[in-house]
Amino acid sequence: MSHVCIQPSHVAVVTGGASGIGLAACRAFAAQGLSVVVADVNAEGLARAVEEVAAASPRGRGAVRGVRCDVTLRHEMQILEAEARDAFGRIDILMANAAVQPGSDIMGPDGAWDRILDTNLYGVIRTVQAVLPGMIADGHPGLVIVTGSKQGITTPPGDPAYNVAKAGVKAFAEAVQHDLRNRPGCRISAHLLIPGFVFTPLTANGRTEKPAGAWTPEQTVDFMMRGLAQGDFYILCPDNEVTRAVDERRMLWAASDIVENQPPLSRWHPDYADRFAAFLRGPADGE
Structure with a gap:
C-alpha cells in the first residue's frame, strides 16, 4: 500500500537529492514510476x-x-x-531535504552558523514558499515532506546551530500542515520526517563502513513511505540502536524540563543522571 500521490503519473521534486536520504527517496519514487526532479548544489554528485x-x-x-x-x-x-513544471507539467510531491552539518559551537564560527541556518532552515522555507503555491493552485492531492531531525526536538549538546535549524524546521512544518488543513478544498498535506541514526555523507565523519547502530538511507525512506501511507505527520524513525519507545521517553523528558522547571538539557546534567535513567526504564511492573 502506498500514498495516493505516489503513482506513475505523478512528479516528485527532491532537494538535496544527490546523496543520502534525498537520493534514496529519488530512487524510491522513480522505482514506482514517478517522474523525479533531482535538485542539488553539487553538480558532480548531481550528474x-x-x-x-x-x-x-x-x-x-x-x-x-x-x-x-x-x-x-x-x-x-x-x-x-x-x-x-517545464519538464513534467506538474508537481505532486515536494521533499525539502537539503542540509549541511559542518559543526558549530555557541561562540561560532560565524560562517558555520550562517551556512547551517541559511541551508537547513531558511533553505526549507524558501523551497516550500517557491513550490507550494503552484501545487495549491493545481488543486490536486499533494505531499510536502520536510526532513527534520531528532536533534531539533531533544536538542542534545554538541552542535547548537544544527539543533536550532532543525527545531525551526519542526515548527515550520507544523505551521505548514496547519495552514494546509484549514484551506477550503486543499488536498495537500505536509509531513515531518524525523530520521534516526542514518549513515549518510552528512553523518559519516570519515567512516567508510556503516556503523552497526545506523540505518541505511534506504531503510529510512522505506519507513517514510509507510508513514506517508498511514497519513502520519510525525514520521519518527527508529534505527538499530534506538527504539521508538526510547525516543518517546527522551522526548517526554525534554518537554518535562519546561513543565517541571528543570535545568535546560537536564538529561545531560549530572544531578539528573539517575532520575533520567530511571525515567528511561519506565515504571516497574505492577506500578
Missing part, C-alpha cells in the same frame, strides 16, 4: 545521482531531470519550480 535514479526507473532517463540549485538563493528555488 551521478541522475544516472542512478534513471537506472531505478522503469521509464528510464526520460523520467528524470537534474537541476543544480542552491537552496540559500530564493531565485534559484523559483527556477527549480519552473524547470520541474
Whole structure:
C-alpha cells in the first residue's frame, strides 16, 4: 500500500537529492514510476545521482531531470519550480531535504552558523514558499515532506546551530500542515520526517563502513513511505540502536524540563543522571 500521490503519473521534486536520504527517496519514487526532479548544489554528485535514479526507473532517463540549485538563493528555488513544471507539467510531491552539518559551537564560527541556518532552515522555507503555491493552485492531492531531525526536538549538546535549524524546521512544518488543513478544498498535506541514526555523507565523519547502530538511507525512506501511507505527520524513525519507545521517553523528558522547571538539557546534567535513567526504564511492573 502506498500514498495516493505516489503513482506513475505523478512528479516528485527532491532537494538535496544527490546523496543520502534525498537520493534514496529519488530512487524510491522513480522505482514506482514517478517522474523525479533531482535538485542539488553539487553538480558532480548531481550528474551521478541522475544516472542512478534513471537506472531505478522503469521509464528510464526520460523520467528524470537534474537541476543544480542552491537552496540559500530564493531565485534559484523559483527556477527549480519552473524547470520541474517545464519538464513534467506538474508537481505532486515536494521533499525539502537539503542540509549541511559542518559543526558549530555557541561562540561560532560565524560562517558555520550562517551556512547551517541559511541551508537547513531558511533553505526549507524558501523551497516550500517557491513550490507550494503552484501545487495549491493545481488543486490536486499533494505531499510536502520536510526532513527534520531528532536533534531539533531533544536538542542534545554538541552542535547548537544544527539543533536550532532543525527545531525551526519542526515548527515550520507544523505551521505548514496547519495552514494546509484549514484551506477550503486543499488536498495537500505536509509531513515531518524525523530520521534516526542514518549513515549518510552528512553523518559519516570519515567512516567508510556503516556503523552497526545506523540505518541505511534506504531503510529510512522505506519507513517514510509507510508513514506517508498511514497519513502520519510525525514520521519518527527508529534505527538499530534506538527504539521508538526510547525516543518517546527522551522526548517526554525534554518537554518535562519546561513543565517541571528543570535545568535546560537536564538529561545531560549530572544531578539528573539517575532520575533520567530511571525515567528511561519506565515504571516497574505492577506500578
